[in-house]
Amino acid sequence: DAKTTQPNSMESNEEEPVHLPCNHSTISGTDYIHWYRQLPSQGPEYVIHGLTSNVNNRMASLAIAEDRKSSTLILHRATLRDAAVYYCILSYNNNDMRFGAGTRLTVKP
């Protein structure tokens, strides 16, 4: 199974951009890259997903390397409410979503 590698933790200042990296060197051609986040004491929530092209939505942007071996989740202006664990997941279909340890993002006021 293709795996992802993320830093255990990152810190950001409020209202500054945050770039959360994810390495997935063994990604297959059919794997989508998904990002979810889990706020304290809640279930995970979907953030964004992509296959080859960069993606934008109201929550974040996803930048995918040309060789697809890495990706970066971009929060354009971090708020205190963005403090969460962020999971980068590879999956062809969403039966097979393996949530790793993720990156714990701390946002400082």
Next chain:
Amino acid sequence: EADIYQTPRYLVIGTGKKITLECSQTMGHDKMYWYQQDPGMELHLIHYSYGVNSTEKGDLSSESTVSRIRTEHFPLTLESARPSHTSQYLCASSESPGQGGFYYEQYFGPGTRLTVT
């Protein structure tokens, strides 16, 4: 807004009791999932379902069982609770290809935090 509900939110129960954790969704999703998560640790998929009368085991072996008699309902049962079952249990649902809408997004409930004493 996701419409997926789990009850109870918190449960403290003695060893040997039978328990059922409830999960319901009002979105008409075909796929439903159960995950287990210890505090500060990864989520592990323990069961999933493609639709009514479909149940499959996930990555993590679990002594729990599930059923899917109605589309909207996916309860998880432990016949005899043990302290090792103490954990948080998260239910999720998603659409299937062909239902239209956003295929890849899983909607999660708030979770049930189970403590077995």
